[in-house]
Amino acid sequence: MRRFTYHEPATLDEAVSLLAAPNAQILAGGTDLLVELKEQLRRADCVVNIKKIPGIAGLAYDDKAGLRIGALATAREVEVSPLVLDKYRSLAQSVRELGSIQVRHRATIIGNVCRASPSADTIPPLIADGASLRICGAGGERTLKVEDFFLGPGRTVLKPGDVVTEIVVPPPPPGTRKIYIKHGRRKAMELATVGVAVTHVPGAETRIVLGAVAPTPLRARHAEDLLRGKRLTDELIAKAAQAAVAESRPISNVRASAEYRREMVGVLTRRALEQLR
Template sequence: MQAFEYLRPETVEAAVAALNESGARALAGGTDLVPQMREGRRSASRIVDLKHIGELTAITVRPDGSVAIGAAATATAVSRHAAIAATYPAVASSVRLIGGVQVQNRASLGGNICNAAPSADAVPALLAQDARAVIASPQGRRESSLAELLHGPGRTSLSPGELLVSIVLPPHTPRSAAAYLRFTPRREMDIAIAGVAAWIALDARGAIAAARIVLASVAPTAIRAPTAEAKLIGEQPTSALLTEAGRLAAQDARPISDTRGSADYRRTLVSVLTARALADGCAQIQAGAP
């Protein structure tokens, strides 16, 4: 590991100023960055620790019902937050899949997004909930969809000098629910071979009014499954329909074969997990989800 300067700013503006230099890297939980630096896969001449900035660690329920999660908030803080657990249970449960307890106590939501692994466990549920990203730079702030931030394995669309400040979950849609399911050989401490998040909203007649299906570990980034989503709209969520959506989602996937699984195996997993995640969402709504 090369020597570096360590800075601990207390405001977003000070952090952005400190990061606006080549060789500067943001540090949140460090669960990816520290081993990457120790193994020489990433280098930094300046480390800017974000954990002492109130706005970056806060989780705030806004008057309109949306929830802003500071990018440096830990997985543990996100999963234990009462409003997130009650209204966005797919988000709360998905961050509990990141590593073990020790990692969850440090790993940040923003780090899981910005490390940009195609298998990042926090990302599919956030995309299914249509989350947005607030980004700061020396020029001020901008907001984008979270999907626009993801460019490829290990790559985001953030420009040098830009800092992810928070993730905003939009206000809850009545009669909607989401679920994230992944497949791993081991239940804990493993990386998804494939994962699927589904968000579904039903109308007063019980038909599907809107749906978002997000596939993970089967493309360079988490991706939507547009063909499967289109099939669902206006239909009653019968098990035959959900199975058919799974079949279409498997065609929307763009998996590779690697040591963790073949492309064919991943498509089969997508098909099964999509139908199950949709059924889970429907069951939550029928059970009286908020």
């Protein structure tokens, strides 16, 4: 491991200042960062540990603002939260797919989002639920929709010095139904070959988000348009599934061919919609 300086800021302003330095890396859960530093896959001239900053941990909920997930909230906290299980079922489902139980006790949800992997499990449900990120940087605080956060694999809109302090997920309208389905080569400890998240508000709208089939998580907007305000019939579900296939842009790699991924987009989208009607 290469040498680096190590900092434990006590405030967000201090963290923002430290992270503006070249090759500064933020440490929260560290499940990716520490491995990549040891394997020399990532360079850090300084590591900024944000765990001692007050006010950025845990989960909170109110009926107006919805769910707030702090920068230090772990995957395991979300996984076992009764409130998340009740109101944000697809997010709870996705978190259970994240790594091992040991990883989930340390990894943070915001870290998983900021990693910007096209196959990340937590991102499709967050986009389907209309989640936003609160970002603190040198220019002050700003809010950004999760779906607008990604520029490509491993790339986001974050600038040097930026810290994502929380995720805000709106409260679900009454009767909302949600699901996340992941397909991989095995049932645990696996990256998604295809992931599909659906948030369905009967009589209003349906949001469909595809993972691992494009450079960034992808809203299947044409499929959503077909379903808007309509009852989920067999015929409509089949049309929406085919529309999602047409909107996907997968590549072939060691986990699956592009053709197989397209086929699974149709299968999983149809399966998700059938379970929600």
